[in-house]
Amino acid sequence: MTQTLDGRHIVVTGGTGALGGAVVGKLLGEGAICHVPNAHAAAPGHFPYPAHERVKLAHNVDLADPAKVDAFYDGVPDLWASIHLAGGFTAAPVEKIESASFAEMMDTNARTTFLCCRAAIRSMLAAETSGRIVNITARAGLDPRRGSGMVAYAASKAAVAAMTLAMAEELKGKGILVNAVAPSTLDTPANRADMPNADFAKWVSLEAAAEAIAYLVSPANLAMSGTLVPLYGRA
Template structure:
């Protein structure tokens, strides 16, 4: 088995976001073909790979819609990897969390991850591919006591972590490796704007997270499965 990603097809959900752009860029450097589902009718203007010859954008794909997720994965060439970055974040004291807000967090983070994992597994099993799945949990999902106001977010990311472990165990005899990264605060322009007084040097760089994800998704990863990789920077 070659240890490169040359010509291998990898899905990157959330690929047009800040972390997504870093991950797509890293995978392209290693020769992968990136399939990026986008919820909107066009890619955002800041996405740098719209015209790249190894980036396949698919628009109007609602990742919380089971039928649309299945249709997106069904039309892909032989799938090597699926990386699930799509998600959201919200904060509120527990007494102020509405039922709809809690459900939205679970849909945005946990449901989308499940639907994409399921579709990816179906594709890999159909083609007998010993592929790679990488999910994104969060520090709050592994250490929910660390912050306040994150009950819904922590629960949704804890669900992602639990799914990752359960799937890795279920699929270990079929050659599909399933892992997740769990970053703390990412050093993104949006986070710097929202938290201007924070010490940015303690945050996790997009490059560091992209590097970890690319390794977990690569053929060079021969044994890691069922691993939740904490990426906490200096925090």
């Protein structure tokens, strides 16, 4: 895929996170210009590309606020693709889940994805150009029976999967391809710290996930849409 993304503008939400950094790095290697919304006033210290000439950081962008999301996308020229990695995870037995906690999980994962998809699609349709959208669901969103304490998280990620399929169907024939990846456990420093006794070799590497996402947003993807790509590693 060398240079297939050369000069193309791509949004990466959650781009300052562990997976986001890997995805941004992969896209930069393909020549893309990455627009990264950040909820805070400055990029976190672990983000490896704060001063890269093709990384456009936008601070204080609340992805659950439709006005801020729309304003951010309005500032992205010639949008080619939008990748939605921003989200969160909490686990609790169903009898201990508070209504506010359930709503927060839905906001963090499903609402932010919807608002960013909507803004990206509006931009692409207005420009009458083709484009690519990639969401991130999860293995739990496709198979909620795996694990315990996953009710709120699984519901929010299942909503992302359902939106992906519905949007892909609605946008048939309009040149916008909509897909999602569904990782199991990603091999991140945070996950290693939380599960020090796990077999890390069975987890999905950030590089493998970034490679799959990069293909889905590339012009080489001519027809793949409405697909939920399982990234389960050896689990």
